[in-house]
Amino acid sequence: MKLPKPSRQTAGEFYALQRLMAAAVMRPLTRGDKMQVKWIDGSPTKVVVNQFIKPNDRLTSFERLEIYNRQYWLRIRQSFYEDYPGLCAILGDKKFERLAGAYLANYPSQSFTLRNLGSRLVKFIQEEPRWVSPHKQRALDLARLEWAHTEAFDNEARSPLKLDDLAGLDAAKIRLQLQPHLTLLKLDNEVDDFLIELKRKSGLRSEASNAMEQNRRHKKTRLAGRLKRKTNFLAVHRYQDLVYYKRLDPGQFRLLTALQNGATLEKACAELAGLKISGDLGATIQQWFTSWAALGWFCSLKQSK
Amino acid sequence: MPANQFNNFTDYGIGIGLRVPHYDHILSKKPAVGWFEIISENFMCDGGRPLKVLDQILEQYRVVQHGVSMYFGSSEKLNREHLKKLKRLVKRTNTPWLSDHLCWGSVDGRYTHDLLPMPYTFAAAKVTAQRIREARDFLEVPICVENVSSYAEFHVSEMTEWEFLNEVVERADCGILLDVNNIYVSSKNHGFNPFDYVNGIPAQRVAQIHIAGHSKFEKYILDTHDHPVIDPVWKLYERAIQRTGKTATLLEWDDRIPSFDEVHGEALKANQFLKRLENETAKT
Numbered sequence: 001m002k003l004p005k006p007s008r009q010t011a012g013e014f015y016a017l018q019r020l021m022a023a024a025v026m027r028p029l030t031r032g033d034k035m036q037v038k039w040i041d042g043s044p045t046k047v048v049v050n051q052f053i054k055p056n057d058r059l060t061s062f063e064r065l066e067i068y069n070r071q072y073w074l075r076i077r078q079s080f081y082e083d084y085p086g087l088c089a090i091l092g093d094k095k096f097e098r099l100a101g102a103y104l105a106n107y108p109s110q111s112f113t114l115r116n117l118g119s120r121l122v123k124f125i126q127e128e129p130r131w132v133s134p135h136k137q138r139a140l141d142l143a144r145l146e147w148a149h150t151e152a153f154d155n156e157a158r159s160p161l162k163l164d165d166l167a168g169l170d171a172a173k174i175r176l177q178l179q180p181h182l183t184l185l186k187l188d189n190e191v192d193d194f195l196i197e198l199k200r201k202s203g204l205r206s207e208a209s210n211a212m213e214q215n216r217r218h219k220k221t222r223l224a225g226r227l228k229r230k231t232n233f234l235a236v237h238r239y240q241d242l243v244y245y246k247r248l249d250p251g252q253f254r255l256l257t258a259l260q261n262g263a264t265l266e267k268a269c270a271e272l273a274g275l276k277i278s279g280d281l282g283a284t285i286q287q288w289f290t291s292w293a294a295l296g297w298f299c300s301l302k303q304s305k
Numbered sequence: 306m307p308a309n310q311f312n313n314f315t316d317y318g319i320g321i322g323l324r325v326p327h328y329d330h331i332l333s334k335k336p337a338v339g340w341f342e343i344i345s346e347n348f349m350c351d352g353g354r355p356l357k358v359l360d361q362i363l364e365q366y367r368v369v370q371h372g373v374s375m376y377f378g379s380s381e382k383l384n385r386e387h388l389k390k391l392k393r394l395v396k397r398t399n400t401p402w403l404s405d406h407l408c409w410g411s412v413d414g415r416y417t418h419d420l421l422p423m424p425y426t427f428a429a430a431k432v433t434a435q436r437i438r439e440a441r442d443f444l445e446v447p448i449c450v451e452n453v454s455s456y457a458e459f460h461v462s463e464m465t466e467w468e469f470l471n472e473v474v475e476r477a478d479c480g481i482l483l484d485v486n487n488i489y490v491s492s493k494n495h496g497f498n499p500f501d502y503v504n505g506i507p508a509q510r511v512a513q514i515h516i517a518g519h520s521k522f523e524k525y526i527l528d529t530h531d532h533p534v535i536d537p538v539w540k541l542y543e544r545a546i547q548r549t550g551k552t553a554t555l556l557e558w559d560d561r562i563p564s565f566d567e568v569h570g571e572a573l574k575a576n577q578f579l580k581r582l583e584n585e586t587a588k589t
Contacts, residue, residue: 009426009461015380015412017424017461022412025419054458056496058524064457067525072417079418109416112374112387113346156351181352241354 017052024049025068026108028101033073035066076104079114083150084121085202086142086195090135090227099131115154118147138227141187145195145245148183148236152243155181160296163289169303171265177300178260182237184253190228192245239295246295251275252288256297264304311447311480311512314401317367317553318579321572324558328358330565338569340367342555343398346374349390356397363398369513369553370400371482374416375440377450377473378409378423378433388443395446402512404449404482407433407470422455425462425469434476441479449480449512454490454519454528466491467505474510481506483549484515485541486534486557490526499541508548516542516575517557531560533571543578550586551579 009017024045027036039045046062053061080100081088088096106128107120122143125132132139157179166174233253235246248256251272258268269285277284292298320340323331330336341362348355362368372391375383395403408420423429441448452470464472474481483506485499492499516539518532534542534556546552556572 008463009424009428011380011428011432013461014424014426014428014432017459018380018409018412018421021421022415022417025417025421026415052459052461054460056458056494061457063524067456067527068419068421072419075418109418110414112384112411112416113349114418115350154350154353154355157353238353241357 020048020052021065021068024065025072026104027069028105029070029073033070035062035069073101075114076100076109076117079117083115083118084143084146086146086191086198087139089198090138090142091132095132099125102128102131115150118143118150122147137188138191141189141191142195144185145187145191145234145236148185148234149195149243151183152181152236152238155179155238157181157238157296158299161293161298161301163293165301166265166289169301171269173304174265175262175302175304176259176265176298177302178256179237179297179299182235182297184248184257184260185234185236186253187232187234188229190230190232192232192234192247194227196245235297237295237297249277251277251284255285255288256292311402311449311510312549312552314512314553315551317369319572319575320369320553320555321568322371322555322557322559323362323368324562326562327565327568332358332361334565335365336565336569338366340369340553340555342369342371342557345370345372345391345394345403348397349394359397368398368400369555370394370398370403371451372403372405373420374410374418375405376408376410377405377436377440378407378421378429379411379436380409380432381412381414383436383439383443388440392444395444400446402447402449402480403444404451404513406453407450407473408453420453422453422457422459423469424459425464425466427463427472430469430472430476433473437473437477437479441477447480447512448477449482450474450477451482451484451515452487452491453484454487454494454526456494456525456527458495465497465502465505467502471505471507474507479510480512481510482513482515483511483545484517485545486515486517486519486538487528489535489538489541490519490528493526499537500544503541503544503548508550511545511549511552513553513555514542514545514549515555515557516572529560530557531562534574539574539578542575543581546578546582551582554579 030036035045037045039048046060049061049065053065055061055064077097077100091099103121103124107124109117122140125140125143129136233248233250235248235256237244237246254271254275255268258271272281318339320342321338323341323343343359348359350356406420408423410417410419410421437448437450450473452466470481485503488499488502492502516534517530518534520527520529520531554575556568558568562568
């Protein structure tokens with residue numbers, strides 16, 4: 001009977017090997033989608049890779065590792081494209097890929113799911129707008145809207161409050177909580193119409209699996225040229241399992257934002273001071289709340305003593 | 306009757322992966338399917354359509370969870386938040402067992418979202434088995450590890466892949482999800498006899514088998530799950546069930562997904578091998 005060989009690799013070496021390979025797999029590709037020939041320290045990558053990856057009769061160590069390097073970026077780009085088709089449409093494939101590469105170099109994925117890949121994209125664009133230049137504001141608007149869409153798609157929906165639940169309560173003491181799937185956005189462009197039209201003409205997001213991706217080309221769109229610049233207030237939310245972009249009046253946005261930030265109902269309504277609202281203010285607010293409660297936007301109530 | 310201590314579900318027969326393009330067909334036509342395998346990560350969310358569809362499926366079908374991000378072979382600690390979300394899903398699906406891959410994919414809290422190959426060393430086996438035990442204790446459900454397709458090998462490896470699989474499952478005392486397509490893909494990429502692999506694993510630990518298609522390139526084969534199963538993979542499947550007995554079998558089709566009927570039809574081809582096995586067993 002053949003006895004097992006004594007252990008050679010230590011736990012520390014095992015960890016070091018994983019760090020080394022992860023660094024290689026996540027390194028940006030060249031413009032021709034190849035693995036970089038120079039390693040981080042300037043030495044030839046093939047010398048570094050030869051030290052830990054075995055060649056075979058068809059592929060060098062470099063070429064074998066390159067399969068993983070390319071698949072990593074293919075998967076990441078595909079996931080990014082599925083979550084940010086609007087951003088890709090205004091930037092174009094190449095610029096979008098460069099943005100994705102730069103973003104992930106700064107903010108690598110820290111989540112088990114690709115769903116969260118874009119969670120810090122808005123922050124990154126604000127920090128380094130050169131990657132989306134000259135479309136900074138449009139890019140920011142789309143990144144915000146598309147991330148809000150992701151949140152609306154599968155965030156929690158808590159039991160909604162009914163309007164009756166609020167009857168007779170002191171507005172100075174109650175705080176209303178909005179659903180976790182609802183995001184309020186102030187945007188500088190009409191990106192909601194743009195995104196709806198774009199998605200109507202293309203497919204939906206796919207899902208995770210463990211299969212390797214094959215390269216796909218994305219159709220460019222001419223819709224970007226028709227994107228209108230106009231201040232726009234939106235509630236991105238889910239209703240009956242579908243994601244909606246509901247346009248809001250400036251007053252509605254101000255009131256809901258105050259509630260979302262934890263203001264009492266009275267203080268949130270006070271935010272409307274100075275805004276031009278036609279008709280009876282009390283009746284208007286009542287109408288708004290009726291509509292929002294019907295959509296199930298309020299999910300809990302806190303009362304101060 | 307259980308086939309072995311890790312295979313108490315011989316009645317599961319043949320299943321297919323639950324995939325978005327088939328949702329409407331399944332929910333409206335209610336086809337007769339032995340069971341569905343779900344990718345756990347697609348349902349580890351807090352609400353929305355994914356969970357609603359899952360609940361509708363659970364009303365009518367048996368569901369088994371299969372994960373792609375546990376990374377049993379990573380050298381860092383298990384992610385508690387991940388485990389908590391997974392446990393919530395386990396309670397929802399009542400999955401009889403839970404599988405994930407014998408691979409790694411994250412380091413220092415950074416995720417590659419890939420199934421990276423292990424160095425086949427005793428140190429790696431020890432770390433991996435410990436993580437499988439910890440996950441099982443937390444999740445309170447039997448765990449099976451799946452062999453992955455790979456495209457690279459390490460100089461530092463001290464044993465074959467199947468010896469490494471044995472080492473891990475013995476140390477962890479867990480089951481195996483044997484992917485015969487992955488064995489075939491890796492055998493072509495690394496130049497070993499795939500039957501040595503199938504003959505070399507502890508059959509008494511196999512709880513589930515995966516079959517799938519792949520893509521052939523000039524110098525290597527890529528595990529793409531976008532084609533029908535090829536004959537050499539069916540032959541490996543036949544040999545595997547000769548060793549394991551009747552075992553829950555699942556067809557994976559994850560890309561360029563055809564109609565439900567086509568995917569289901571491809572999966573049901575496994576029946577001819579299971580029936581042949583049944584006849585042979587009856588004769589003896």
